[in-house]
Amino acid sequence: MKYLLIDGHSILNRAYYGVPLLTNSKGLHTNAVYGFLNILFKLIDEENPDYLTVAFDVKAPTFRHELYPKYKGNRKGMDPELKEQVPVIQELLAAMDIDVKTLKGYEADDVIGTLSLQAEEEGMDVSIVSGDRDLLQLASKTTKLIIPKTKKSGTEIEEYYEKDVVEKYHVTPKEFIDVKALWGDSSDNFPGVAGIGEKGARSLISDYHSIENAYEHLEEIKQKRTREALRENYQMGLLCKKLAKINRTSQV
Secondary structure, eight states, X not given: OEEEEEEHHHHHHHHHXXXXXXXXXXXXXXXXXXXXXXXXXHHHHHHOOSEEEEEOOOSXXXXXXXXXXXXXXXXXXXXXXXXXXXXXXXXXXXXXXXXXXXXXXXXXXXXXXXXXXHHHHTTOEEEEEOSOGGGGGGOOSSEEEEEEEEETTEEEEEEEOHHHHHHHHSSOHHHHHHHHHHHOBTTTTBOOSTTOOHHHHHHHHHHHSSHHHHHHTGGGOOOHHXXXXXXXXXXXXXXHHHHHSOOSOOOO
8 A cells, every 4th residue: 555645835836936837817827736736647647656645834833933933934925926826726636536634833744744654554655745855854664755856857856765865864864853953954944053064964963863862972072163063052953853853743
């Protein structure tokens, strides 16, 4: 049995920027809807899922905003031409009898994380489709993350199971959370640990496996800049870990 989970806003956003603006006879923009459906039908053909869910974000504060009020505070508003297509694609998916999920107080990532864990526990193979690498933390032996990437030569697909995450990033999917927490995320507007970049974060977690364990072995860290950065900003690192970690126990 296979479960296909799609990050709705991520793929709709990709479709919007990948297809020239189109409108119907009433002036409603339709390019994102058109592109989304093309991607959806291709995925259904390739993955042949037994179950399918498309998860969308809700425009409301989440538990992450409560932890860190500046979370995503740098995001510009959605283009009106895209915004008007969100309810249209949701209505179309519902009309096609495709499961659409949203959850107040949580992001689509959390919905996907919860449903993928439930499916894993029921013995299913899971495919997650998103342009967001944050979801790499969900990869496992039976769950793969599919990331479509647009290049001049066309669309390329990256696929990650647990072993692929380890091969590319030298950390496990679970440890990827700590890497993201140390490194920070400018798109989500959380700072990480000042003074530690992506390379330093990956090296530190590869050696110590978690922020907490690295801090316990602070004096063993050879790179002075990394050691002092963690010493001075440890609490921020722990906060960012809570922001980076996908909630897999939400009441979907």
